[in-house]
Amino acid sequence: MSDLAEDLEPVAHRVGFLFPVHIWGLPARVIRFSNHLRMKPETYFFAIAVNAGQPAATLLQLQKLMANRTFSLSSGYSVILPSNYIPWGGPGPIESQQHLFRNARDKMKMIAHDILRGEQKKVDRGPLWQNILFSWLYKMSLRHVPKMDRKFWVDDKCNGCNICFKVCPAGNIEMKEEKPSWLHRCEQSLACIQWCPQEAIQYGKKTVKYQRYHHPEITLQNMLEQAGCLNRF
Ligand code: SF4
Structure with a gap:
């Protein structure tokens, strides 16, 4: 930054x-x-x-x-x-x-x-x-935001594609045994849950039934480039 x-x-x-x-x-x-x-x-x-x-x-x-x-x-x-x-x-x-x-x-x-x-x-x-x-x-x-990632979890649909790891603008995800693990420096951008192509990431109990969303003019490539830039600081 x-x-x-x-x-x-x-x-x-x-x-x-x-x-x-x-x-x-x-x-x-x-x-x-x-x-x-x-x-x-x-x-x-x-x-x-x-x-x-x-x-x-x-x-x-x-x-x-x-x-x-x-x-x-x-x-x-x-x-x-x-x-x-x-x-x-x-x-x-x-x-x-x-x-x-x-x-x-x-x-x-x-x-x-x-x-x-x-x-x-x-x-x-x-x-x-x-x-x-x-x-x-x-x-x-x-001050509680960094640890709000404790509510993220990943279900059986995860195929280990790494996209959540790559789009997180805070560098808050590491992959363990091909599954995401959150590092408690979350900024609640929610990029991981919104961009997971399998909709395998959940937050608490309710997101299973909620529709994922991102602005229709933003592409995954845009997200990857932006995260690469943001992770500089
Ligand atoms: S983006 Fe989704 S499917 Fe890909 S590794 Fe992350 S949780 Fe798994």
């Missing part, structure tokens, strides 16, 4: 954070990235927080973090997509998913327009009650 953040310095005039909202707040890796940035103060920073309808105070959290480092987050956008948090259910009916994809495409056009113009805007946020309640839940939960 620190390498990549520091590599940006010589060339970047605009820097964007594009990340999923985790437990109504910033993923730990985004915090680490922000803390290692070495940029000129005049750099234009923007953020896009992908979420399932409850961005809460995530972008405010990032804005404060940046301000503590004397940077300014010029704009921050919530983009709503189907939920991939399979422990709480599937992504919803296909019609709802397509509705969200259309809205997200429209919003991304608007965001691109803003970024090109260097707009300064208030960051998107949820209602006050959500920001207070969910920010508290986030604070209570964050």
Whole structure:
């Protein structure tokens, strides 16, 4: 993480954070990235927080973090997509998913327009009650996230293909006797459970009956390339 953040310095005039909202707040890796940035103060920073309808105070959290480092987050956008948090259910009916994809495409056009113009805007946020309640839940939960992988298990459909090992952006899986084993530095991306081609990975008891989901325009090759990059830090 620190390498990549520091590599940006010589060339970047605009820097964007594009990340999923985790437990109504910033993923730990985004915090680490922000803390290692070495940029000129005049750099234009923007953020896009992908979420399932409850961005809460995530972008405010990032804005404060940046301000503590004397940077300014010029704009921050919530983009709503189907939920991939399979422990709480599937992504919803296909019609709802397509509705969200259309809205997200429209919003991304608007965001691109803003970024090109260097707009300064208030960051998107949820209602006050959500920001207070969910920010508290986030604070209570964050330190437990690495060990939340204790609920993963693998069923008999596993054929040892290694894909879960390769797509994990946190390098949190090792293969033991051709089966995945989780190393308790989980970031709850859920890439393993969503991308297992056999649907052999489960989380707790309920995921057996839930549909797997990933964005239809993302390929396994995209995931493998991204994980290779993310595992650098
Ligand atoms: S991706 Fe699925 S089938 Fe492949 S090794 Fe992992 S659990 Fe087994």
